[in-house]
Amino acid sequence: MSDVMSVVIMATATFLLRASPVLWIRDAERMPRWVKRWLEYVPPAVLAALVAPEILARTGPRIPGLALAYIACLVTALRTRSIILPLLAAIVTLAIAGLF
Amino acid sequence: MCANVKLMRGIVDSLPFSLTVGTLGIVFGATAGSAGLGNLTAILMSFLVFSGSAQFAALGLWKQHATALLLTTTLLSTRFLLMSASLAARLPRIPTWLRTLLGFGVTDESYALSVTRGAKGAQISVPYLAGCMLAIYVPWVLGTGLGASLIGPLIKRAQIHRRSAERRLGDE
Numbered sequence: 081m082s083d084v085m086s087v088v089i090m091a092t093a094t095f096l097l098r099a100s101p102v103l104w105i106r107d108a109e110r111m112p113r114w115v116k117r118w119l120e121y122v123p124p125a126v127l128a129a130l131v132a133p134e135i136l137a138r139t140g141p142r143i144p145g146l147a148l149a150y151i152a153c154l155v156t157a158l159r160t161r162s163i164i165l166p167l168l169a170a171i172v173t174l175a176i177a178g179l180f
Numbered sequence: 181m182c183a184n185v186k187l188m189r190g191i192v193d194s195l196p197f198s199l200t201v202g203t204l205g206i207v208f209g210a211t212a213g214s215a216g217l218g219n220l221t222a223i224l225m226s227f228l229v230f231s232g233s234a235q236f237a238a239l240g241l242w243k244q245h246a247t248a249l250l251l252t253t254t255l256l257s258t259r260f261l262l263m264s265a266s267l268a269a270r271l272p273r274i275p276t277w278l279r280t281l282l283g284f285g286v287t288d289e290s291y292a293l294s295v296t297r298g299a300k301g302a303q304i305s306v307p308y309l310a311g312c313m314l315a316i317y318v319p320w321v322l323g324t325g326l327g328a329s330l331i332g333p334l335i336k337r338a339q340i341h342r343r344s345a346e347r348r349l350g351d352e
Contacts, residue, residue: 083221089250090238091228094257098264099283103276105268108303115269116301122266123295126259130288163293164196 145177183307190293190311197289198319204232205323208239210332212324215239219328226324230284230317231257263291270295270304278306285313 105111135150153170160166205226212222217239229235234253241248264286271282290312294304 083218084224086238086242086246086249087221087225087228089246090225090234090253093250093253094229094231094234094260095284097254097257098260098286099280101261101264102268102271102279102283102286105265106279107273108269108271111269119266119269120301122262123292126262126266127292130259163193167196167200 145174148177149174186305186307187311187314190305190308190313191315192311193293193297193308194289194312194315197293198315201232201289201316202319202323205320206327206331208232208235209324209327209329210335211239212328213332213336216242222328223321223325226321229253230287230320231260232320259288260286263288266295267291267304267309270301272303272306274306282306282309282313285310285317287313287316289316 108116138146149170152173153166156162156169157166208226209219209222212225213219217225225235225238229238231253234256237252237256238249241252264283267282267286271279274282290309293312294309297308298304
């Protein structure tokens, strides 16, 4: 099995999963109402599923201050609705917490 | 708003992610060598696969069964199926080539940015989405190239230097 072949296998697998929905569903207007309503719940569900394990698995005694950093990130995000500011708030909080 | 402005807007909004994804790309490129991937293979992978989670998982599985590689990539990419379906429900009517490109470009970051923008269930702006995707894809590939060609070898050289220095100290 050559290296290039392995890359092609990976690329095909991930591409099929990513592209087939947008290629299949060509006319969003003709999509059944219930499917559309169901799909509206996907963003919060997916985003929560991506973030929650990360927070729960890594917050603990090993990296103190990480919980504080997440809180700082969340509060800044809710307040400012920006992307860069919560990131900075989290980094600064983690750096300060690391000093103690 | 015209298409170019929206595209720029997508790029600018994604810049924080460009930074983190670029750094992650450097890490991927730098570690790929020690997992047995050649420089060109690593860059080709970032160019064609474009998935951090699948690619880092592949490093641990390299030179093993292709079935394991296929299974892992598929499992790690299933989340994109849902993301892509929810994007599809909110896309306007666009040609197939554009759909193919947008499908290829679906990532956690570009998805999160484009669906949280605008009202709930509102139509997604295609140029904005394309801008987000570009701002993630380009740093990912460039970072991999930088990591594989420059940072990885530098780390390796430093390690060899340290080892030989330790050996010399041990001889004395």
